[in-house]
Every structure is written in structure tokens, then in C-alpha cells.
Amino acid sequence: MINEYVARKVATKDMQPCLICSKPTVTVLYNASGPDWLYTCDIHLHDNPQFAIPIHSIEYQEAVDKLRRLKLQVDKASVKNSNSWDGWVSHLFNKKPTKEDHNEEVSIENNEADEPEDVQKKYNQQLDLVANLQKKTRKYQLSDTTFNSRIERRKNQQRMLERRKKEQELYANTDPQELATQFTFPSVPNNPVSKS
Incomplete structure (x- = not known):
């Protein structure tokens, strides 16, 4: 199975x-x-x-991967476009990009040319798609x-069914005369009752 x-x-x-x-x-x-x-x-x-x-289907796995990439884009866009004090402070504490990371970031930044609102809309659409695929x-x-x-x-049920079939076969194959010879049934005493 x-x-x-x-x-x-x-x-x-x-x-x-x-x-x-x-x-x-x-x-x-x-x-x-x-x-x-x-x-x-x-x-x-x-x-x-x-x-x-x-x-889950392959389509669901691909949608989840795309959702993760969009989440990274949304996070980066929110950090870059935040004008409050915590936005620029968190921007200072972000790690400095290395050359390998810089190459990856350039490819991601090309995709990030959209407005943060557009990226957020894409993220929400992808989130809805993942939720629908999860329901399906x-x-x-x-x-x-x-x-x-x-x-x-299941194995126990099979064993019990086989045992029950064997018992039914054994019971159906017995002869009443054979039962009478094998077992001695009690009988009524034959002694006459004496009156004194």
C-alpha cells in the first residue's frame, strides 16, 4: 500500500x-x-x-519560491523608501555587500525598478495565488x-476474517453423530425413587 x-x-x-x-x-x-x-x-x-x-503540486512549490523572492523585494523596498529615523538607522546596520552579493543585488535591483506599491501588489497577488493553491x-x-x-x-482484520472462515468451515463440516460420540452429555438418573 x-x-x-x-x-x-x-x-x-x-x-x-x-x-x-x-x-x-x-x-x-x-x-x-x-x-x-x-x-x-x-x-x-x-x-x-x-x-x-x-x-503539494510543482505549481505550488514554484509559487512559494516566487513569493519568497517577492518578500525580499518588498523588504528591501520598504527599507530604502522609509523616511523615518528607524529606516535610515536600519539602513546603516544592514550588511555591506560583497562582490558576489553585489552581482546578485544588481540582478535583483533590475527587477526592483518598479515602485514599492507595485512590488507590494505583486506580493499580495502571489500570496493570494499561494493561498488558493493551498486550498486546492x-x-x-x-x-x-x-x-x-x-x-x-488491515492485517489484523484479514487474520480475523480468515480465522472466522476456518471456524465456519469446521463448524459446518461436523456431523451430529460425531459430536454425540466425542462428547458425553449428562443424562437423567435412572434409579427409581424408593418410598420408605
Whole structure:
């Protein structure tokens, strides 16, 4: 079984209790590699990394990288354009650029030719894009302990099913005469009761 689950919604009439908090939920994590599913609340998928970790798309990873670059540009633009006393003081305390850093800064400054407001707008748009991509995430990977417990539970269910089938076969194959010879059932005493 592969540790990759897809989040799906079911109808409200098919609600089941959440695996973690036991509240009714319509969100199901389904594993297609070995038919396994579990009901969970949406909040546990987003806020509980000890339960499930989202598997993000390449598009999301690229958007996050672009967001980081834009954040650096916004920070630099805010430091350069701040006219208050803390702006020029923080500008004094910034590190002096080395030659390697200077080459990188020249390439970044070429991109920074925009106004700080434009950079902030781009940053906000990219932030919205990242938030939308994060909401669209449907694939999750369970934590190792949760996934291993699911596998063990499945194996135990298989063992119990096999044991139950064996018991049913053994019970169905018994002959009543054979049971009577193997076991001695108590009988009513045959002694007559004497009256004195």
C-alpha cells in the first residue's frame, strides 16, 4: 500500500465520525493503492502535521519560491523608501555587500525598478495565488505512525476474517453423530425413587 491519500467529500447522509475527534464529518481520505479510507475533519488535514502532511503540486512549490523572492523585494523596498529615523538607522546596520552579493543585488535591483506599491501588489497577488493553491490541495500523506497503524489494523482484520472462515468451515463440516460420540452429555438418573 502506498502512503498517498486523496481527500474527497461525501453526501451529508453518509457522514461518519472523525477518526481523531469523533465529530461527524463528510471528508474522507481514500487510498486507491489498497482500498483504505478514513473519515477526518478538514481542520485536522491543515493544522495537524502529526496526522497528515499535504502533498503539494510543482505549481505550488514554484509559487512559494516566487513569493519568497517577492518578500525580499518588498523588504528591501520598504527599507530604502522609509523616511523615518528607524529606516535610515536600519539602513546603516544592514550588511555591506560583497562582490558576489553585489552581482546578485544588481540582478535583483533590475527587477526592483518598479515602485514599492507595485512590488507590494505583486506580493499580495502571489500570496493570494499561494493561498488558493493551498486550498486546492487534495493529496495527503499520513504520518508514519498513523500509516503503520492503518496497515497493522488491515492485517489484523484479514487474520480475523480468515480465522472466522476456518471456524465456519469446521463448524459446518461436523456431523451430529460425531459430536454425540466425542462428547458425553449428562443424562437423567435412572434409579427409581424408593418410598420408605
